[in-house]
Amino acid sequence: TFTTLSISSLKHHLKTHSDEKRHVCHLCLKAFRTATLLHNHVNVHTRTRPYKRSDCDTAFVTSGELSRHRHYKHTLEKRFRCSLCKYSCVEASKMKRRTRSHTGERPSACDLCSYASKDAYKLKRHMVTHSGEKPYECYVCHAKFTQSGTVKIRMLQKHGENVPKYQCPHCSIFIAQKSDLRIHLRNLHSHMAVAIKCSYCEAVFHERSAFIQHKKTHRNEKRFKCDQCSYACMQEQRLIVHKQTHTGEKPFTSLCCNKSFQREQLLSLHFRKHHDSNIKPTAYECSKCGKGYSLW
DNA sequence: CTTCATGTCGCCCTCTGCTGGTTTGCG
DNA sequence: ACGCAAACCAGCAGAGGGCGACATGAAG
CATH class of the missing domain: 3.30.160.60 (Classic Zinc Finger)
Known part of the structure; x- marks a missing residue:
């Protein structure tokens, strides 16, 4: 339902319904509706990027790409806002993806197992669990891994200098991974509703770490x-x-x-x-x- | 017709965090 | 020497950012 006040605009619009693609790329024979579309396409082949930003050293084939880049990196304008949470984003497609995490919709199903993902990329990544493929390699020790993130952490922890460690705020121990610190906090420093009683004396503890410390005081005791x-x-x-x-x-x-x-x-x-x-x-x-x- | 802003689909990347098997250190 | 608990470690999925390529529509 396109409406306009101008005849020429209507004529232009009607052309969008036509399948006629007169403008053919001489490099790959792909056809386009307009000369501009062809021109942009040829720029892809020639790596010509006429839309530049002087302040961040980036350049793009189309004005649209430059505009979007501007929103992502410079104005930080996020026009799309989720009505269910405080998430906002630059692109509509990201909003669509966000909505799926609210609805739980998983359109990309694995045909080898029961897994289904919210987007195509996760399904693709999942498929290596069936192939057994380990595409990421540590260039120092040549150990192979299933995901790029895993090899990155491995590189840092095995071969890196000044390896970051996570310190427990309660007992000052350093733990290599953040999630392991979380487990440490849960197991040793969380409050237990049911207290542990010392079998050597009357003391009771609601925190496992305190109990372990206390037990040590009985170590050399003639009990x-x-x-x-x-x-x-x-x-x-x-x-x-x-x-x-x-x-x-x-x-x-x-x-x-x-x-x-x-x-x-x-x-x-x-x-x-x-x-x-x-x-x-x-x-x-x-x-x-x-x-x-x-x-x- | 061209230009420009905006829209759409898709791809790839990183960061993050949980899980469960393995190793290690201590009592 | 042994058993247990805790840390280590790799696998794997969730979420989100950024861009490639092209389409659409308005305006000049």
């Missing part, structure tokens, strides 16, 4: 304490043996002379001192469980 005297030690087994001094229990008995000992080592010493060194390995047994012991 196994005798309830009958002031004796304390770091190992539970030692406390059990110690307690025998209070009970008078002597579980290790020599079968040779019937003499009993509190500890295996004492029985062992007794054997070496008083009995034949050729004695058989199961020469004594525990009075509690009946287990036989070999000492040498």
Whole structure:
């Protein structure tokens, strides 16, 4: 529904409905409706870029390209605004793409799996997961990768100097990747609704990192304490043996002379001192469980 | 007819962030 | 020596910027 007040304008408009393309490119035989379109096309072949900007060293084949460049890089004018969010952009096609992320529409479907993307490029990128192709190579160590971004990060972290690291604001540790710092924060510094209780004392913690720090304070502590005297030690087994001094229990008995000992080592010493060194390995047994012991 | 602004489709790029397997260091 | 947790690392997808090429429409 084209309307105009001028006859010549109508005539011009009618030509746009015509399939007639009289202007043929002598380099590739492609045909165009107008001489200007052909002219622009030939400029592509000849790499002639008449539309220039003096201040940023860029040049384009058409005025449209220059105009758009101006919006992107100089005026920063974003005429298209999303009605659903605060996103704005220079081009209508970008707005269309943005709208798809609101609607969830995924028109580009993979014919090898269930994946579908919002735009053609993502589908193309996805297809390398089926081909197994790794088109990006590290020029230092020649390791290959599926995406350009991955090789860039690899280059920086393996071969770069002054590699950026991400520091945790809570414990000052440096972590190589931002997303790993996020995981670190989540696992170690986030508040837990259910507190962890220290198994050595009464302390409780809502943050894992604080709990780990606290545990270290128990590391060299003599936390196994005798309830009958002031004796304390770091190992539970030692406390059990110690307690025998209070009970008078002597579980290790020599079968040779019937003499009993509190500890295996004492029985062992007794054997070496008083009995034949050729004695058989199961020469004594525990009075509690009946287990036989070999000492040498 | 030409020029210019604007529109449209498509391509490629980078940045970003999540995921899950692997390696490493510590208790 | 072993097991576990944390960091490392590559794969992969989401989102958005910028431009190539060409079409359309208004105005001179």
